Amino acid sequence: MDDDLLIAAIAAGDDTALRALFARHAPWLAARLRSALPAPDVEDVLQETFLAVWRGAGGYRPQGAAGGWLWGVARRQAALFLRRRGPAELVLPAVIAADRRHTADPAEAALSRAAIDDAVGVLGPEGSPDREVWRLMYVEDRPVAEVAELMGVPEGTVKSRAHRARRLLRAALGGGPVAGGTR
Amino acid sequence: MNIELTDLTRRFGRTYAVAGVSMEAGPGVFGLLGPNGAGKTSLLRMMATVLPPTSGRLRLLGRDPGSPGPRREIRRRLGYLPQSLGYYPGFTVAEFVEYFALLKDMPPGRVPRAVAAAVEQVGLGDKAKAKLRTLSGGMLRRAGIAQAIVNDPDLLLLDEPTAGLDPEQRVAFRAILRGLGERATVVVSTHLVEDVGAACSQVALMDAGKVVFDGTPGELIARGEGSGAAGDAPLERGYSAVLAAARSVPATRSAAGTPPGPETWA
Amino acid sequence: MTDEGVNGEAIFSRNSANWTEPDGLVLSPPDVDLSRVWTGVAAEVWRRRPGPAEWLAARLLRSPGLARALVTTPSLLLGWLIATLIVLAAGAAATLGTGTPYVALFAPAVAGAGIAYAYGPGIDPAWELSQSTAVSDRMVLLVRALAVFGLNAAAGLAAAAASGVSGSAAAVTFGWLVPMTAVCALALAAATVSRSANVGVAAGMSGWAITVLAGQVSAGRLTAAFANSLLLPYLAFAACCGAVAWYATRIPRGAS
Numbered sequence: 001m002d003d004d005l006l007i008a009a010i011a012a013g014d015d016t017a018l019r020a021l022f023a024r025h026a027p028w029l030a031a032r033l034r035s036a037l038p039a040p041d042v043e044d045v046l047q048e049t050f051l052a053v054w055r056g057a058g059g060y061r062p063q064g065a066a067g068g069w070l071w072g073v074a075r076r077q078a079a080l081f082l083r084r085r086g087p088a089e090l091v092l093p094a095v096i097a098a099d100r101r102h103t104a105d106p107a108e109a110a111l112s113r114a115a116i117d118d119a120v121g122v123l124g125p126e127g128s129p130d131r132e133v134w135r136l137m138y139v140e141d142r143p144v145a146e147v148a149e150l151m152g153v154p155e156g157t158v159k160s161r162a163h164r165a166r167r168l169l170r171a172a173l174g175g176g177p178v179a180g181g182t183r
Numbered sequence: 184m185n186i187e188l189t190d191l192t193r194r195f196g197r198t199y200a201v202a203g204v205s206m207e208a209g210p211g212v213f214g215l216l217g218p219n220g221a222g223k224t225s226l227l228r229m230m231a232t233v234l235p236p237t238s239g240r241l242r243l244l245g246r247d248p249g250s251p252g253p254r255r256e257i258r259r260r261l262g263y264l265p266q267s268l269g270y271y272p273g274f275t276v277a278e279f280v281e282y283f284a285l286l287k288d289m290p291p292g293r294v295p296r297a298v299a300a301a302v303e304q305v306g307l308g309d310k311a312k313a314k315l316r317t318l319s320g321g322m323l324r325r326a327g328i329a330q331a332i333v334n335d336p337d338l339l340l341l342d343e344p345t346a347g348l349d350p351e352q353r354v355a356f357r358a359i360l361r362g363l364g365e366r367a368t369v370v371v372s373t374h375l376v377e378d379v380g381a382a383c384s385q386v387a388l389m390d391a392g393k394v395v396f397d398g399t400p401g402e403l404i405a406r407g408e409g410s411g412a413a414g415d416a417p418l419e420r421g422y423s424a425v426l427a428a429a430r431s432v433p434a435t436r437s438a439a440g441t442p443p444g445p446e447t448w449a
Numbered sequence: 450m451t452d453e454g455v456n457g458e459a460i461f462s463r464n465s466a467n468w469t470e471p472d473g474l475v476l477s478p479p480d481v482d483l484s485r486v487w488t489g490v491a492a493e494v495w496r497r498r499p500g501p502a503e504w505l506a507a508r509l510l511r512s513p514g515l516a517r518a519l520v521t522t523p524s525l526l527l528g529w530l531i532a533t534l535i536v537l538a539a540g541a542a543a544t545l546g547t548g549t550p551y552v553a554l555f556a557p558a559v560a561g562a563g564i565a566y567a568y569g570p571g572i573d574p575a576w577e578l579s580q581s582t583a584v585s586d587r588m589v590l591l592v593r594a595l596a597v598f599g600l601n602a603a604a605g606l607a608a609a610a611a612s613g614v615s616g617s618a619a620a621v622t623f624g625w626l627v628p629m630t631a632v633c634a635l636a637l638a639a640a641t642v643s644r645s646a647n648v649g650v651a652a653g654m655s656g657w658a659i660t661v662l663a664g665q666v667s668a669g670r671l672t673a674a675f676a677n678s679l680l681l682p683y684l685a686f687a688a689c690c691g692a693v694a695w696y697a698t699r700i701p702r703g704a705s
Contacts, residue, residue: 015312015491015494015495016309018490019487022487026487027477030477030483031478034478039478043481043486047486050490054493054494233577233580251585255583258581258583264578265578268577269573269577270574271574277497278497282518285513285584286518286584287582287584288512295496296488296492298492298496299489299492300488303484
């Protein structure tokens, strides 16, 4: 059955559709997550991911891009998981990097993590506006509206700070291995 | 030792359904073979603490099921699938397995995961929320197996578990048995001889309330070789040979009402 | 969704637009146990959440299994309860009309039927299996019988009060509780001995009918069955039947 149909069935409460979706997509999701997280954490995040799919299937708009949506859910769950666990700035960027390149080599993943960790310093000291925006939006994966409320600034300000943070980080990472992400 | 039987008997009226059985079993898969009326079901029911013995000593999981306290402890660690298991038509598979998980005193926090694992293990993952009245006979049997294994029992008693299962399901079932037999004592009572050979490390053959053979499947096969006994497969020939030998010997202990008769298994 | 101002680069995009669907088989990492993950998902998706009655019963009885057995009692299911209330309400209405205490006459019979259908081999398809569970079938029987009795008594009392019988007839209004106990005990004993709920119902109803008719014949009124002098005999009879039921549930019988 087509993924879109499966997700629609899940939204209607069909648990066998969830089972089919799991069988089809859990393996590659696990592989993706594994490049950034240790195996037990992958299991926890994957479980939370599919429970989130079960609860939130109604919010999926069929575009034939079920895989992307699922990965989005998985990333969000990974962020929540890491947030519950404590400071996540080291590991989550590697999850983001997994978006671009499926890093099966743990050494390379570590290099990505280290590079991003160094680069983040270019945003300023902890607590500075750009650093805060980076932390709230990309480490803790919160939506723009929530970040704006938390920081007490308009959404437009949040977006422009995020843009500046990305520009600074891209420049800082320009010479490193993750530069492969820039086309 | 999870099962220790010493000279166990069970009498109904004047008939001895079980006429003096002694056996010991630790972890592993044990087959209980025999024709209809041999006493397999009565023996199994005694081990399931459903039927008290008339005489003899019975110890299960190191406890005496005669007293209520130890009996309850045994039952928490017990899994039982009777020969004919009724079902509640309005229950779903998951509800059915969960019901017996709760009746076996499983801590409620552990129940959902245990139910999910048991349902998946018997291959009913697609039917977890289907009502029992919509299931075929083989699926109902598998639901019965699921409730028996849900509490990860130390003592698992299965009476004709593969009735209604197709060959592929029986293979899957034997794999479950082997896995469980690594830590638990599994007793499978069946009249399907081939089932026993594939999964059991030890086989007992009962006739007229007594155990007439107790050994490995290989030894049972050996008894059948060269004896000219009936049977299409080595185990069946061993089975026939042992029964014939047992019945040609006059009964020494009073097994009243059960004279030797012609072989009558279906 | 990519962030504005970025030239097609999406390294920090929140919904990754640069994800590409892997073609061909992707094997999951060998150290990730996907079946364990699915078991965790299924546990949440398939779980049943107990209702408030069951939750309360679990705390009072200190046994979730017993509570679940209680709320699944066949004669406590909604359909049965509604039928009971209808019968008693009809009795109340009839009493208001004719003055004959129909509630008092109906309640024991209805309760007896409810008790017989609470538990037992005739009504529980998985009877054999329930005899091997840690929560003993006798406990289930006891709890269910008490619950059915209690509910029937409460419903009967409400119906009797609603039927507006005056104070002098209060003995009749409430004096049927003891006969009801006896009828229920009879139904229970018959059901457990014969291993059939239907036999239990038949025994309870016919026993009660005979008692009432005997009262009618000997003393000329239907309410003779509620005489105070019969209180002790009723209770003694109930105790005997209780003992029989107790004994019948102790020794499982049946062919080999």
